[in-house]
Amino acid sequence: MDRFDDIPETALAWHRDGKGAALATVVETWGSAPRRVGSQLAISGEAEIAGSVSGGCVEGSVVAEALDAIEDGRPMMLEYGVSDDDAFAVGLACGGTIRVLVEPVGSVMPEALLQDLVEARAARQPVAYVTGVDVERRLERAGHAVRFRMDRSGFEDDGETFVAIHNPPLRLLVVGAVHIAQALVPMARIAGYDPVLIDPRETFASESRFPGETIVHDWPDEALEAHGLDARTALVLLTHDPKLDDAALDRALGSDVFYIGALGSTRTHAKRVARLKEAGHPEDAIARIHAPIGMDIGAAGPAEIAVATLAEMTRVLRQGA
Numbered sequence: 001m002d003r004f005d006d007i008p009e010t011a012l013a014w015h016r017d018g019k020g021a022a023l024a025t026v027v028e029t030w031g032s033a034p035r036r037v038g039s040q041l042a043i044s045g046e047a048e049i050a051g052s053v054s055g056g057c058v059e060g061s062v063v064a065e066a067l068d069a070i071e072d073g074r075p076m077m078l079e080y081g082v083s084d085d086d087a088f089a090v091g092l093a094c095g096g097t098i099r100v101l102v103e104p105v106g107s108v109m110p111e112a113l114l115q116d117l118v119e120a121r122a123a124r125q126p127v128a129y130v131t132g133v134d135v136e137r138r139l140e141r142a143g144h145a146v147r148f149r150m151d152r153s154g155f156e157d158d159g160e161t162f163v164a165i166h167n168p169p170l171r172l173l174v175v176g177a178v179h180i181a182q183a184l185v186p187m188a189r190i191a192g193y194d195p196v197l198i199d200p201r202e203t204f205a206s207e208s209r210f211p212g213e214t215i216v217h218d219w220p221d222e223a224l225e226a227h228g229l230d231a232r233t234a235l236v237l238l239t240h241d242p243k244l245d246d247a248a249l250d251r252a253l254g255s256d257v258f259y260i261g262a263l264g265s266t267r268t269h270a271k272r273v274a275r276l277k278e279a280g281h282p283e284d285a286i287a288r289i290h291a292p293i294g295m296d297i298g299a300a301g302p303a304e305i306a307v308a309t310l311a312e313m314t315r316v317l318r319q320g321a
Contacts, residue, residue, distance in 0.1 A: 007051040008121065008166075011042040012114050015105040020045025022066040023109065025131075026053050027077075027155065027162050028099040038153030038164050045070050053100050066102050073107030077133050101162065103131065113137060117166065124168035124230055132160050150318060168232045169194050170317075175220045175248045176238030177205035180263065183306035184236065185213055191310060193234070198223040199244075220248035229255035234313050236293065237262040246275060253285040259316045261293040261309055288321065 007023070014021035024041040041051045041059065043066040053062055058080045069076045078100045103109045109131075116139055120127040126148050128140045144163060147153070153165045170193045174181050177199040185195045198216045199205035205215045216223045229235070235252050237245045237260075245262060252260050253276070262272065269291040276286050294308030295315065 005040075005051060007040040007042045008114060009118050010050045011044075011105055012111070012118055014042070014044040014048070015111060015114075019048075020070045021105040022070050022102055023105065024053055024062050024066055024078075024100050024102045025162075025164060026098065027101045027153075028097070030097060036153075043067070043070075054098060058098060058100070062100055062102065066104075069102045069108075070104045073104055075104070075108045075133050076102040078102060101131065101133070109137060113139065121166055121168070124228070124232065126168065126231070127166050129164040129166060130161060131164065132162050135161050149320070168230070171196065171227075171233045172236065172313075173198060173224065173227060173229075173233060174236045174238065175199065175223075175244060176241075176263075177201065177209065177215075178238050179302040180238050180305050180309075182209065183303040184309055185210065187306055187310050188313075191314070196223075196227060198248075199239070220244050221251050224248055224251045229257045231256040231258055233257045234259040234317075235261070236309060236313075238293075240264060240268065242272070242275065245272070246279075249276060249289070250279065250281075253281050253288065259313050260289050261312065262289050262291040263293050263305075264291055266292060290316070 011021040011023050022043045024043060026035055026037050026039045029037060035052060035054055039053055041049060041053045041062060043049055043063050045067065047063060047067060049063060052059060061080070062078060065076055065078055080098050105111060105114055117127060117129055120139065125141065128144045128147065130140055131137050144165070147163060147165050148167060151165060151167055153163060155162050172188045172193040172195040174185060174195060175198045177197055181197060185197060188195045196214045196216060197205055197210055198218065198220050200217050200219050202217055205217060207215070218226070229252055235248065235257050237248055239245055240263060262269065264272065273286055290312055294305055295312045297308050299305045299308040
């Protein structure tokens with residue numbers, strides 16, 4: 001998925017309202033498509049839609065076919081050849097092919113299975129929906145490690161089994177409302193993260209300095225416990241203050257967060273490591289901390305440090321620690 005959306009939730013609601021519903025999923029497309037493989041369109045039996053499967057060039061046909069599929073209670077694999085002129089009109093450099101799997105809810109995709117998917121998404125649990133025209137539909141929480149890490153839906157080697165990855169939205173917890181955070185938070189949002197700024201110092205963490213952002217004035221350990229620390233969460237510590245940073249690290253080192261970064265020089269980090277060891281944290285847990293924070297790009301100034309930090313977060317997310 002490009003971003004966490006409410007497409008499955010909308011389809012389930014339409015189905016339960018008695019309207020009928022289908023989910024249309026992009027299962028194959030050209031390389032420069034405006035919608036990634038795994039993108040979805042929900043269609044109700046009253047021709048309501050939510051989401052999209054292209055830049056607008058095939059939606060009308062998909063809706064018409066989906067209405068027939070809902071009535072007939074059968075899946076459909078649709079394929080569209082897009083000409084160079086049509087492709088250019090929706091923002092593509094050249095033409096190609098797009099394949100879309102349409103699955104009516106109830107008759108093809110069981111309501112209970114869709115409900116399980118919706119519940120997993122609400123609980124921030126990564127889940128893979130395994131499907132296809134003639135494939136036993138099911139949810140899988142194990143396996144598909146590369147697909148989960150890369151957010152990559154696609155066909156398995158048999159060319160028939162499609163795996164749709166439903167990852168929770170990426171989340172960034174930033175401790176310390178400093179200048180770097182003023183650059184990092186909007187950058188992270190553009191990159192697909194839902195940022196949360198944590199700082200008990202209300203003078204720093206103010207609406208005027210971070211307009212429109214989610215700001216929490218609790219102590220970091222309390223804020224992290226309230227928000228939860230899972231494998232789709234990155235934690236960035238920017239305060240230099242052991243009273244704030246160490247409290248957050250105490251919670252984070254035993255968690256599943258995929259990235260922990262801490263601002264400070266090599267000397268500052270050495271002191272931090274010593275404190276954490278004294279507090280009883282094992283060396284392998286402490287080694288998870290990326291410090292000094294960010295990729296070594298020679299960053300100078302808050303904005304460049306934010307760029308380096310976001311780059312390092314991306315590398316760890318997609319390639320591993």
